[in-house]
Amino acid sequence: MGPIRNIRDVAEKHLCTGCGVCAYLEPQGIRMVDDLGQGRRPVVQDGAGQGDALAACPGKAMGLPPFDGSKGHLKELWRGWGPILELWEGYATDGEVRLAGSSGGAATALSIFALDQKRSSGVLHTVARGDVPYLNETTLSQTREQLMAASGSRYAPASPCDGLQKIEDSPGKCVFIGKPCDGAALKQAEGLRPALSSKIDVSIAIFCAGAPSTQGTLEMARQLGVPEPNHIESVRYRGNGWPGMAVVRGKDSAGQTVSGELTYADSWGRILQKFRPWRCYSCADHTGEFADISVGDPWYRDIPEGEPGRSLILVRTERGRDFLRAAMEVNALTLEKAAAHVLPDSQMNLLHTRGAVWGRNWACRLLGVAAPKYTGMGTGKTWLQDLTFKQRTQAFYGTFKRVFTKKLYKRRPVVPFDGEGCS
Ligand SMILES: Cc1cc2nc3c(=O)[nH]c(=O)nc-3n(C[C@H](O)[C@H](O)[C@H](O)COP(=O)(O)OP(=O)(O)OC[C@H]3O[C@@H](n4cnc5c(N)ncnc54)[C@H](O)[C@@H]3O)c2cc1C
Ligand code: SF4
Ligand code: SF4
Numbered sequence: 001m002g003p004i005r006n007i008r009d010v011a012e013k014h015l016c017t018g019c020g021v022c023a024y025l026e027p028q029g030i031r032m033v034d035d036l037g038q039g040r041r042p043v044v045q046d047g048a049g050q051g052d053a054l055a056a057c058p059g060k061a062m063g064l065p066p067f068d069g070s071k072g073h074l075k076e077l078w079r080g081w082g083p084i085l086e087l088w089e090g091y092a093t094d095g096e097v098r099l100a101g102s103s104g105g106a107a108t109a110l111s112i113f114a115l116d117q118k119r120s121s122g123v124l125h126t127v128a129r130g131d132v133p134y135l136n137e138t139t140l141s142q143t144r145e146q147l148m149a150a151s152g153s154r155y156a157p158a159s160p161c162d163g164l165q166k167i168e169d170s171p172g173k174c175v176f177i178g179k180p181c182d183g184a185a186l187k188q189a190e191g192l193r194p195a196l197s198s199k200i201d202v203s204i205a206i207f208c209a210g211a212p213s214t215q216g217t218l219e220m221a222r223q224l225g226v227p228e229p230n231h232i233e234s235v236r237y238r239g240n241g242w243p244g245m246a247v248v249r250g251k252d253s254a255g256q257t258v259s260g261e262l263t264y265a266d267s268w269g270r271i272l273q274k275f276r277p278w279r280c281y282s283c284a285d286h287t288g289e290f291a292d293i294s295v296g297d298p299w300y301r302d303i304p305e306g307e308p309g310r311s312l313i314l315v316r317t318e319r320g321r322d323f324l325r326a327a328m329e330v331n332a333l334t335l336e337k338a339a340a341h342v343l344p345d346s347q348m349n350l351l352h353t354r355g356a357v358w359g360r361n362w363a364c365r366l367l368g369v370a371a372p373k374y375t376g377m378g379t380g381k382t383w384l385q386d387l388t389f390k391q392r393t394q395a396f397y398g399t400f401k402r403v404f405t406k407k408l409y410k411r412r413p414v415v416p417f418d419g420e421g422c423s
Contacts, residue, residue, distance in 0.1 A: 001013055001368055001369055001370050001409070001411075004054075004060050004370060005050065006044065006048070006049040006050045006054060007022045007026075007030060007042050007044050007048070007049025007050075007053050007054055007057065008042075008044040008049060009370075010022075010042075010049075010054070010057055010059045010060050011041050011042050011044070011059075011414050012411040012412055012413055012414070013369075013370040013411060014277075014278045014279060014369075014370065014406075014408050014412065015059040015060055015279060015370055015371075015372055016038075016039075016041055016042065016059045016279060017058055017059045017179075017181035017182075017185075017279055017280075017283070018032075018038075018039040018040035018041060018157055018158075018159050018181075018211070018279075019057075019058055019059070019159055019160070019161045019178070019181050019182045019184075019185035020032045020040060020042075020138070020159030020160065020161040020162030020163070020182075020185075021053070021056050021057065021058070021161035021162075021164065021185035021186070021188070021189050022042050022044075022049055022053035022054075022056070022057055023042060023159075023161075023162045024161055024162055024163070024164040024165055024189065025051075025052045025053045025056055025189065025192070025193075026048055026049060026051070026052070026053045027165070028045075028048070029044060029045040029047070029048025029049060030042045030043070030044050030045070030048055030049055030053060031043050032159045032162045033414065033416035033417070034135055034157060034214060034416070034417045034418070034419065035213075035414050035415050035416065035417060036213065036214050036215055036415070036417040037213050037215055037277075037415075038157075038213055038277045038412075038414070039157035039211060039213050039214075039277055040157040040158065040159035040162075041414040042414065043414055043416060052189075052192050055188070055192060056185060056188040056189045056191075056192055057185070057188075058181045058184040058185045058188060059181070059279065059372060060372060060373065061372060061373040061374070061375070062184045062188070062284075062285065062290070062372070062373075062374060062375075062377075063373075063374065063375030063376050063377065064082060064083070064289065064375070064376035064377055065376060066376055071083075072085055073085060074087075074340055076340055077340055077343060078378070079378035079381055079382060080344065080351045080354060080378065080382055080386065081287055081289070081314075081343055081344075081351075082285065082287065082289025082290075082316070082377070083289060083316045083317070084314050084315070084316055084340075084343075085315045085316065085317070085318075085320075085321055086314075086315040086321065086324075086337070087312070087313070087314055087315075087337070087338040087339070087340060087342060087343060088312075088313040088315070088324070088333075088335040088336065088337060088338055089298050089310060089311070089312055089313070089335065089336055089338040089342065090104060090106075090310065090311060090313070090333050090334045090335030090336060091104030091105060091106070091308070091309055091310050091311060091333065091334055092104060092105035092106060092108065092109035092332070092333060092334075093109070093331050093332060093333060093334045094109065094112070094332075095308070096148075097109050097112065097148070097151070098308050098309050099239075099240060099241065099308045099309065100148060100151045100152065100239050100240060101151050101152065101239055101309055101311075102151070102152050102153040102206070102238045102239050102243070102244070102309075103242065103243075103295065103296065103297045103298075103309050103310060103311040103312075104242070104308075104309040104310040104311035105151065105309060105311070106295045106311035106313055106333060107125075107151075107177050107204050107206060107295050108147050108148065108150075108151040109327070109332050109333055110175070110202070110204060110293070110323070110324075110327055110332065110333070111123040111125070111141070111147050111175050111177065111204075112144050112147055112332070113326075113327045113330065113332035114175050114201055114202070114323075115142065115143070115144070115147075116144075116330075117326070117330065118172075119172075119173065119201055119326070120172060120173050120174050120175050120201040121142070121170050121171050121172035121173065121174060122140040122141065122142050122166070122167070122170050122172075122174045122175075123140065123141045123142075123147060123174065123175040123176075123177065124138065124139075124140050124160055124163050124164070124166060124167050124174055124175070124176050124177070125138070125139065125141065125147075125150055125160060125175075125176075125177040125178070126138060126139070126150060126154060126158040126160055126177070126178075127139045127141075127146075127149060127150035128150075128154065128234070128235065129419075131419075132419035133232055133233060133234050133235055134156070134214065134217045134218065134221065134229060134232045134235050134419070135156075135157075135214065135419045136154055136156055136157065136158040138158070138159065138160045138162055138163035138166075139163070140163065140166040140167070140170070140174070151239060152236055152237065152238050152239030152240070152244070153206060153237055153238050153239070154235075154237055155211065155212050155216070155217075155237045155238075155267070155268060155272045156211065156212060156213075156214060156216070156217050156235075156237070157211055157213060157214060158178075158179070158182075158211070159182075160176070160177065160178040160182050161178065161182055161185045161186060161189065164176075164186070164189060164196060167196060167199045167200065168193070168195050168196050168199055170199060172199075173198075173199050173200065173201035174199055174200065174201060175201050175202055175203075175204065176200060176202075176203045176204065177203075177204045177205075177206065178203075178204075178205060178206070178291075179205065179206060179208040179211065179288075180205050180207070180208055180283075180285040180286055180287060180288040180289065180290070180291070180294070181208075181283065181285070182205070183203055183204075183205035183288045183289075183290045183291035183294070184285060184289075184290040186200070186203055186290070186291075187203070187290040187291075188290075200319075201323065202292045202293060202319060202320060202323040203290075203291040203292045203293070204288075204291060204292070204293050204294070204295060205287070205288020205290070205291035205293075205294040205295070206288070206294070206295055206296065207286060207287050207288065207294065207295070207296030207297070207347065207350070208280075208286055209273070209276075209280075209286055209349065209350060209353070210273060210276035210277075210280035210281070210283070211276065211277075211280060212272040212273065212274075212275035212276055213275045213276075213277055214417070214419075215275050216271060216272040216274070216275030216276075217235055217272075219271055219275070220235075220246060220248065220262065220267055220271045220272060221235065221248045221250065221260075223260075223262075223271065224246075224248040224258070224260025224261070224262065225248075225252045225258045225260050226248055226249075226250035226251065226252060226258060226260070227252070227253055228251075228253070229419070231250045231251040231252075232248060232249075232250040233249045233250045233251075234247075234248070234249045234250075235247075235248050235249075236248075237267065237272075238264060239309075241306075241307075241308065241309070242303055242307050242308060242309035242310065243264040243297070243303075244264065244309075245261045245262065245263060245264070245267075246261065246262045246263075246264065246266075246267035247259065247260070247261050248260050278402070278406055278408060279372075281357075281360060281402075282357055282360055282361055282364070282371055282372055283353075283357065283372075284354050284357045284372075284374045284377050284379050285354075285377070286347075286350040286353060286354065287314065287343075287347065287350060288314070288316070289316065289377075291316060291320070292315075292316055292317045292319045292320030292323065293313060293314065293315055293316065293320040293323065293324060294313075294314045294316060295311050295312065295313050295314075296311070296312050296314075296346070296347060297310075297311070297312060297346065297347075298310050298311070298312040298338070298342060298346050299346045299347065300342055300345035300346040312338065312342065312343065312346055313333075313335065314343070351382065351386055352386065352387060352391060354377075354378075354379055354382050355379065355382035355383040355384075355385075355386045355387040355391070355392075355395075356383070356387065356391065356392075356394075356395035357374075357379050357395075358379035358380050358382065358383035358395075359383055359392055359395035359396040359399070360395050360396075360398075360399040361374075361379075362396070363395075363396050363397075363399035363400055363403070364399060364403065364408065367400065367403050367409065368409065369403055369408045369409055383395075
């Protein structure tokens with residue numbers, strides 16, 4: 001397939017994660033669009049996307065420095081999970097935030113804290129579009145109401161880094177929330193843009209096993225009785241409980257108002273996860289290794305009926321540690337220290353994926369298909385030490401099959417989709 005020379009190569013050769021940082025770094029030549037079967041993807045003018053945009057692109061490459069014992073990171077977690085200084089488990093002290101949140105509302109509670117204390121002037125994150133509610137957009141929230149309206153994970157494409165200029169232009173520091181690939185993009189852009197870096201109060205990454213394309217949302221809506229995209233009035237994927245129900249509201253084929261619900265096991269397990277683009281299968285960082293703080297589900301135990309939600313919180317940097325301490329001082333979160341084993345006990349599937357990625361990416365390279373470059377992330381050792389022989393074989397040979405069934409050997413041009421607003 002040849003080398004990756006520009007952002008169009010990244011997108012067309014199945015490497016794009018959809019973060020949007022290229023559009024922030026080169027707005028004259030690159031714009032983000034929705035591609036129905038893939039996710040948020042860049043449309044690139046001829047000659048654009050070769051400089052900073054390519055250097056910051058997490059789809060092409062990302063890397064961690066070697067483990068340094070003097071920095072205080074937990075050695076036993078470094079290889080499988082990246083830099084971690086502390087682990088906490090808990091929830092937003094404000095019951096409304098806890099209930100609305102996807103897990104325990106930690107991301108929203110930390111954001112409300114930053115605005116309330118006036119340490120941040122905005123929070124850059126993702127919200128459902130008002131005009132086309134099954135698509136997402138990046139927004140800079142400045143009130144509790146705006147943050148609450150965007151709480152709850154959206155298992156659908158989002159490109160929060162396309163809004164980084166809003167942080168650069170803001171009068172004060174800001175909070176950034178995104179998936180792990182968005183956090184990696186931010187970190188790489190911070191290295192290139194000191195003006196951006198000076199405006200980041202904290203970056204928060206939400207754990208992510210893969211972002212389904214918009215086709216996944218439309219299929220879920222269809223199964224819930226709203227077959228026409230322009231009849232979808234709202235889509236919620238999680239939250240309002242833990243993990244909470246997926247809820248689609250809209251009109252059925254007879255024009256009657258319907259509100260359909262699915263459990264998380266059904267929405268994610270039976271429908272959405274099948275629509276993850278290939279790039280999510282070759283992703284090594286599912287827990288936000290480049291963010292200051294990352295948050296996910298403490299799935300290590302059974303969830304009692306009616307449990308309003310709990311979050312697992314990883315502190316990854318000193319900036320993250322200072323921020324969390326300040327939030328705890330004003331009781332924004334109710335937390336207790338968690339032992340290191342809680343992370344693998346909660347998210348073993350993500351560790352297995354990290355190992356499988358090594359085999360998948362080498363299978364791609366052997367067939368001449370582009371694969372992301374990971375340095376210092378221990379994917380090879382994870383492949384050897386944490387996967388069974390059967391899992392290794394499946395990862396390798398499964399990829400050979402997918403290269404042909406998904407036509408990964410061919411360039412796939414980005415197909416913009418504007419969506420149809422609710423009628
Ligand atoms: C695609 C996807 C895959 C996930 N996979 C996992 C997983 O494997 N393991 C796991 O533990 N949890 C997973 N989650 C859920 C999420 O990581 C946890 O619920 C996390 O603990 C956040 O919960 P919270 O209550 O702190 O967030 P909330 O307080 O509810 O806040 C969520 C924040 O995330 C932002 N956001 C929502 N959707 C997106 C999106 N698509 N892209 C970027 N930002 C978004 C919102 O703007 C909001 O600020 C996934 C979420 C998504 C969107
Ligand atoms: S991964 Fe991000 S920076 Fe790279 S091409 Fe995709 S949107 Fe652009
Ligand atoms: S699986 Fe990885 S590449 Fe895909 S959306 Fe999640 S963090 Fe990004």
